[in-house]
Amino acid sequence: MNMMKPIGSVKKLWSYPVKSLLGQTQSEVMIEPRGVVGDRRYAIRDVNGKLGSGKTTKRFQRIAGLFELQAHVDGDQPVITFPDGESIREGDPNMDLRLSDFLGQKVTLVKEQDRSHFDEAPIHMITTAAMKWLKTELPSSVIDERRFRPNIVIQTNGDQPVEHYWVGQRVHLGEVVLEVIGLTKRCVMTTMQQPQLPRDPAVLKQISQGADANLGVYAKVLKPGKLCTGDHVEIAERF
Template sequence: MGVVAALWRYPVKSMAGERLTEVAVGERGLDGDRLYAVHDPGGKFGSGKNSTRFRRMPGLPAFAARYDGDVPVLTFPDGRVLRGDDGGVHAELAAALDFPGVRLVVEGELPHHDEAAVHLVTTSSLAWLAERTPGVALDERRFRANLLLDTGPAPGLPEEAWVGERLRIGEVELEVLRKAVRCVMVGLPAGGLPAAPGLLKTISEVNGVTFGVQARVVRGGALRVGDVHEVGCSAPHTP
C-alpha cells in the first residue's frame, strides 16, 4: 500500500504537461490526456520516435500544454502563449518546429497513447535509478508518467512485480499490462529539466530499456493526490 504522490496530464502528446490534484479517469485514461497531437502532413503524430503511427519531432518537448476548460493552451519555447482554438496556431507551430505543414489535431480513430491508457512510476524506482545516474536531475517528468505512486521504503522496482495484477487507487481500478519501453524522450530537456543525454543508455544497461509500467483502466472514477493504492485488490462493482 502507498499513496498517489503526483498526477500529471499531457494535453498535447510529447509536450510538457500540467500537474493536477484531482482528475476524472475513464476507459481512455485521464480525462484529456494526450487528446491532442501535432500531426505531420501525412497524418503521423509528433513524437520522440519514428514508427507506423509516429513521426519524430525533437522540438516538441520544449513546448508545454495545459487546459483552459477543454481548450489546450500552448506555451512555446520562447514564452509565447497560444490557445489551441487560435486560427494561427498551426502556422506558428510549423514555424517554431521548422516543420512545414504540421497541425494541432484532436484524436480521431487512431489513439495518441503509445501503448496503454495510463503510465505510472513509483518513488522507489526513481530512487533506484537515481543511484545509478548520479548528477542527473531525475523525477517523473522525464518519463511522462501520469501517476507517481509513493511506495515508501520498498526497494528496487516494485511496479515491475505488479504486471498482470489489479491496482486499486481510490475509486479507480487499473490492470498493469507490461513494463514501459523507454525512448530518446527521457534524455531530452523538457518541463524545466536539462538534457540527460546518457540516461537512455543507462536504462538500457541496467534494466533492458524499460522503466515504469503501462496499465489499462478496469474501472473509472475520480483520482486524487493522496489516494491510497493497493495491489492485488479488485474494487467492488456497484450495479
C-alpha cells in the same frame, strides 16, 4: 481469493493535453476507460500524416522542439505556450501557422479521431522506488519524473522498480481500479533536454543495462472514477 496489500499513495498526477508536449500537474483527475480525461487528446501532425513525437516509428515522427512547448487545458480546450510566453488556444486560426513557424515545418494541431494517440495503453505509472533506484545508479544525473511522462507517480517504499512485479495484477487507487498490463519500454525521450532538465544519454543507458530498457508500467482502466493526490494505493494479491 484476493487480499489487499497497501503499497503507498498517489504522489503526483500528470496529464499531457497535446502528445509529446510538456504536460501539467493536477491535484485531481477523472479517470475514464480511455485514461485520464483529456490526456493526449490532441497531437501535432506533419504533412505525411504522422504524429509528432520524440521518436520515429510507423505512426510517429520525431520533431525537434516539442519539449520547448507547454500545454495545459482551459475548460476542454488545450492551450499551447511558446518559449517567448505567447499562449494560443486550440481553435485560434493562427495556431497551425505559429506551430509550423516554430517547428520549422508545416504541421497542424489535430484532435484524436478513430485511433488513440497513446503509444501502448491508457495509463502509465511509475513509483518513487524506481526513480530512487535510478538516482542511486546515476548520482550525477538529474532524475525527475518528467523524463518519463507518467500519468500517476506512486509514493512507495523501496529502491527498486517494484512496479515491474505488478504486471497482471489489479491496483486500487482511491476509487479507481487499474489492471497492470505490461512494462514501459523506454526510448530516447528519457534523455532529452527539458526546462531544468539537461540532455542526459546516461539515463537510457542505465535503464537499458539495469532493467532491460524498462521503467514503469502500463495499465488499463477497470473501474473509472476520481483520483486525487494522497489517495491510498493497494494491490490485490491472489492466493
